[in-house]
Amino acid sequence: MSQLRPVLLVEDSPNDIELTLAALEKSRLANPVVVARDGVEALDMLFRRGNSPDEAPQLPAVVLLDIKLPRMDGLEVLEEMRREARTRNVPVVMLTSSREEQDLIKSYGLGVNAFVVKPVGHREFFEAIRDIGAFWAVLNEPPPDHAGSGNPGEGT
Amino acid sequence: MPLDHADRPADPTVGCEREPIHIPGSIQPHGHLLAFGAEDLQLLHASAASEAVLATDLAVAFGEPIERVLPNDWVKVLRPKLRGLPSVGPMQLGRFRATSGAAFQAVGHRSPDGQVVLELEVEGDDEGPEARSTLEALYPGVRDAYARLGRVATPELLAATTAAAVRRITGFDRVLVYRFEDNWDGTVIAEDRNERLPSYLGLRFPASDIPAQARRLYELNPQRLIADAGYSPVTILQAEDGPPLDLTFSSLRSVSPVHLEYMRNMGTPASMSVSVIRGDGRLWGLVSCHHATPRRVSFAARNACDLVAQMFAVRIAAREEMAHAEARARLKGLEGRLLARMAEAKHFVDGLMAVPRDLLELTGAEGAAVLTEGACVLTGRTPPEAEVRRIAAWLAERGMEEVLESGALSELLPSAEAIADTASGLLAVSISKLHPSFVLWFRPELVRTVKWGGDPRKPADPTPSRLHPRRSFAAWAETVRQRSAPWSAAEVEAARDLRTAIVGGVLRAAEERAELTGRLERVNKELAAFSYSVSHDLRAPFRHIVGFSEMLREREGERLTDRGRRYLTTVIEAAENAGRLVDALLNFSQMGRTSLVPVGFDPAALLAEVRRALEPEQGGRPIEWRVSPMPLIHADPAMLRQVFQNLLSNAVKYTRGRDPAVVEIGCETAEKEFVFHVKDNGVGFEMAYAHKLFGVFQRLHRAEEFEGVGIGLANAQRIIERHGGRIWAEGSPGKGAVFSFSLPRPDAVTGESI
Numbered sequence: 001m002s003q004l005r006p007v008l009l010v011e012d013s014p015n016d017i018e019l020t021l022a023a024l025e026k027s028r029l030a031n032p033v034v035v036a037r038d039g040v041e042a043l044d045m046l047f048r049r050g051n052s053p054d055e056a057p058q059l060p061a062v063v064l065l066d067i068k069l070p071r072m073d074g075l076e077v078l079e080e081m082r083r084e085a086r087t088r089n090v091p092v093v094m095l096t097s098s099r100e101e102q103d104l105i106k107s108y109g110l111g112v113n114a115f116v117v118k119p120v121g122h123r124e125f126f127e128a129i130r131d132i133g134a135f136w137a138v139l140n141e142p143p144p145d146h147a148g149s150g151n152p153g154e155g156t
Numbered sequence: 157m158p159l160d161h162a163d164r165p166a167d168p169t170v171g172c173e174r175e176p177i178h179i180p181g182s183i184q185p186h187g188h189l190l191a192f193g194a195e196d197l198q199l200l201h202a203s204a205a206s207e208a209v210l211a212t213d214l215a216v217a218f219g220e221p222i223e224r225v226l227p228n229d230w231v232k233v234l235r236p237k238l239r240g241l242p243s244v245g246p247m248q249l250g251r252f253r254a255t256s257g258a259a260f261q262a263v264g265h266r267s268p269d270g271q272v273v274l275e276l277e278v279e280g281d282d283e284g285p286e287a288r289s290t291l292e293a294l295y296p297g298v299r300d301a302y303a304r305l306g307r308v309a310t311p312e313l314l315a316a317t318t319a320a321a322v323r324r325i326t327g328f329d330r331v332l333v334y335r336f337e338d339n340w341d342g343t344v345i346a347e348d349r350n351e352r353l354p355s356y357l358g359l360r361f362p363a364s365d366i367p368a369q370a371r372r373l374y375e376l377n378p379q380r381l382i383a384d385a386g387y388s389p390v391t392i393l394q395a396e397d398g399p400p401l402d403l404t405f406s407s408l409r410s411v412s413p414v415h416l417e418y419m420r421n422m423g424t425p426a427s428m429s430v431s432v433i434r435g436d437g438r439l440w441g442l443v444s445c446h447h448a449t450p451r452r453v454s455f456a457a458r459n460a461c462d463l464v465a466q467m468f469a470v471r472i473a474a475r476e477e478m479a480h481a482e483a484r485a486r487l488k489g490l491e492g493r494l495l496a497r498m499a500e501a502k503h504f505v506d507g508l509m510a511v512p513r514d515l516l517e518l519t520g521a522e523g524a525a526v527l528t529e530g531a532c533v534l535t536g537r538t539p540p541e542a543e544v545r546r547i548a549a550w551l552a553e554r555g556m557e558e559v560l561e562s563g564a565l566s567e568l569l570p571s572a573e574a575i576a577d578t579a580s581g582l583l584a585v586s587i588s589k590l591h592p593s594f595v596l597w598f599r600p601e602l603v604r605t606v607k608w609g610g611d612p613r614k615p616a617d618p619t620p621s622r623l624h625p626r627r628s629f630a631a632w633a634e635t636v637r638q639r640s641a642p643w644s645a646a647e648v649e650a651a652r653d654l655r656t657a658i659v660g661g662v663l664r665a666a667e668e669r670a671e672l673t674g675r676l677e678r679v680n681k682e683l684a685a686f687s688y689s690v691s692h693d694l695r696a697p698f699r700h701i702v703g704f705s706e707m708l709r710e711r712e713g714e715r716l717t718d719r720g721r722r723y724l725t726t727v728i729e730a731a732e733n734a735g736r737l738v739d740a741l742l743n744f745s746q747m748g749r750t751s752l753v754p755v756g757f758d759p760a761a762l763l764a765e766v767r768r769a770l771e772p773e774q775g776g777r778p779i780e781w782r783v784s785p786m787p788l789i790h791a792d793p794a795m796l797r798q799v800f801q802n803l804l805s806n807a808v809k810y811t812r813g814r815d816p817a818v819v820e821i822g823c824e825t826a827e828k829e830f831v832f833h834v835k836d837n838g839v840g841f842e843m844a845y846a847h848k849l850f851g852v853f854q855r856l857h858r859a860e861e862f863e864g865v866g867i868g869l870a871n872a873q874r875i876i877e878r879h880g881g882r883i884w885a886e887g888s889p890g891k892g893a894v895f896s897f898s899l900p901r902p903d904a905v906t907g908e909s910i
Binding site: 016 | 687698699700702704706736738746750
């Protein structure tokens with residue numbers, strides 16, 4: 001393993017980006033954090049497409065994915081990731097304001113790894129981000145790159 | 157031998173129907189017929205024997221004007237009268253004597269093909285200027301008939317009066333009043349006669365005895381006379397080839413040889429009939445006269461009979477209309493009562509069946525059934541439900557019109573033979589185009605004996621080229637089975653009106669329901685969209701306010717004054733509180749939309765878990781919990797957890813400061829439900845505000861006293877109601893509160909098993 005895998009934060013609200021980055025920083029997570037501002041940008045990064053092919057050389061340790069996003073929403077991103085062998089096993093945590101049952105059902109249907117509703121309380125929010133970072137980026141043993149390519153039938 | 161109608165052989169005289177009886181090409185021999193062109197009165201047709209009255213040879217008369225055809229003194233009188241003939245109907249033109257000495261009554265009319273027809277009837281012995289058959293002589297008889305008809309009311313008496321009057325005027329041996337039934341069979345309803353001819357009263361004659369085109373002729377020309385059935389017809393001659401003369405309005409018209417044979421078989425060489433015509437121009441019946449020997453009746457006497465028959469028709473029509481109107485009025489009253497009850501009832505079937513007697517009386521039925529959306533409700537004497545459903549399926553399959561009415565159901569539906577005792581008659585209305593829904597009325601079999609005027613099964617004709625009427629008219633009794641009393645026009649109309657009302661009402665209800673459903677769906681969608689947008693768009697700013705304020709306090713807090721830090725704390729608390737309110741509201745709205753997943757479980761474990769979760773709220777305060785044993789229940793555990801969580805949390809909250817604080821949780825098993833209660837000795841509440849407890853964001857205490865957003869009990873109520881139970885509360889200030897809720901028992905036998 002060469003270096004720590006990044007955490008990919010997909011979020012369009014600058015306020016939420018700042019709060020989440022502050023929380024991740026406070027939790028002293030060593031992994032680098034990459035931010036995508038919408039669903040299309042997130043997929044470009046995951047598949048090394050677009051004008052920055054080297055920006056994300058490694059698959060992220062975890063994707064923190066908002067649902068409501070411009071251009072392509074979080075559920076579509078998740079669907080696309082699960083369809084592609086390369087990203088099929090990348091852990092995805094829905095991190096969202098939505099308390100909609102339908103969103104929850106759809107997310108799990110598409111193979112999300114966790115679904116977290118951003119708490120209103122600051123301490124609770126920081127704790128949530130710290131726990132997510134600690135679990136998915138540190139504790140959890142990620143699948144090796146291309147782990148899903150020869151094994152398309154297996155779920156996460 | 158009783159005869160089943162289904163076995164009746166095909167009518168062998170059906171050929172009669174095709175005989176063109178209005179253009180027989182001949183006349184009876186008791187007179188002469190001359191037909192002229194309408195414009196120039198030139199001779200176009202003449203009966204073969206008419207030379208006897210002509211002023212010239214018949215051979216050279218064709219094409220000649222009337223002046224050269226008839227004697228001068230005749231022409232002087234006839235020409236202006238013939239020119240002035242009305243377009244419809246015959247007219248008496250005067251009395252003429254031929255050179256031979258024979259006297260004639262002249263009658264003129266315009267034929268349907270536009271010719272001027274002159275008929276010269278040989279005057280009978282009873283005629284002449286001094287005879288009794290002048291209009292003046294007939295007048296008293298007609299006036300007497302008018303007076304008599306005014307004094308009686310029933311159809312039978314009216315008919316008998318008419319028969320007697322016609323016989324007095326004409327002197328026939330037998331006069332019958334013959335009424336057509338719906339199927340054009342005829343029944344003799346009145347008779348006046350002497351002993352020379354047998355009685356036909358009460359006898360029925362099959363429709364084929366008077367075929368359709370004969371009835372049509374009776375409608376157009378109400379008079380018909382056959383002076384002697386043994387006559388030899390006289391051919392009508394014409395100058396050149398052309399269509400035969402139309403004798404529709406002729407009084408000398410020669411009749412069908414089949415009819416002459418029929419009359420000879422009946423033993424009545426002379427016959428006359430006068431039509432009884434309804435107001436709408438349709439044939440109601442005939443006044444039919446017979447004589448045992450040949451007999452001629454003057455035109456004047458025939459007209460007098462026609463007048464009497466018309467008076468009878470008016471009286472009988474008034475009588476029938478009045479009876480119909482009375483029946484309609486009575487049935488309208490019944491219908492009104494049924495409609496009122498239908499309007500009151502939740503479902504129109506309940507209304508119809510509320511007083512079954514009215515439903516049956518509406519059509520004079522013995523039994524009735526209402527079939528809607530799979531349901532079948534019966535009342536009175538009906539076939540078994542399976543048979544009723546079979547009838548409905550048959551009706552649905554044949555795609556009936558709005559109303560079907562039959563007094564002989566088994567003729568339409570052979571399998572109904574087995575249920576003749578209840579359903580020989582059926583009156584059905586279809587009350588939905590979408591579903592096979594019907595109101596059916598039933599009438600039982602009415603075994604009747606029909607006396608036929610001779611066996612209606614005429615023997616099959618061995619020589620198909622010629623038709624033979626039947627020979628015997630001896631009364632022949634037939635037992636008619638599989639028939640009910642017929643449905644009257646008023647009853648059928650009442651059924652039709654009820655159908656209209658039901659269809660109107662049912663359709664309106666369905667439309668209203670569809671509209672309401674649509675509106676509810678729209679509102680639900682709007683609500684879902686609203687909560688979704690609240691969820692995303694309203695929560696986020698609160699999170700941001702809290703988050704950035706918190707970071708401000710952490711990172712820049714030292715640079716603020718105490719007051720500044722206090723302000724910041726208030727901002728954070730207020731935003732957090734607002735966020736909680738939004739969450740609570742969303743949770744409440746989701747409670748109504750998420751699906752229930754009920755399972756059987758023991759609430760005791762759930763209660764223990766909730767109590768543990770509430771320990772932080774106790775704040776180390778001792779609480780005495782008294783928990784009774786719980787039955788197994790059937791509910792959604794996650795939802796029921798919220799209910800207990802709310803009730804126990806309230807109990808903990810409102811017993812703050814009580815020593816000892818006592819919370820009692822129990823459950824009673826009632827007949828159909830479990831009733832849970834949570835009782836505390838806390839601050840309680842005033843019963844006057846009890847109704848407000850379960851409202852959204854309703855509080856009975858100031859926020860500083862007791863925390864909370866005021867939605868917990870609204871949630872609890874929504875959950876319990878979705879489980880089919882109720883929730884209520886009792887309390888008094890300072891003495892505590894009891895919150896109770898019920899859950900339906902999954903089985904009514906025992907609460908121990910699920």
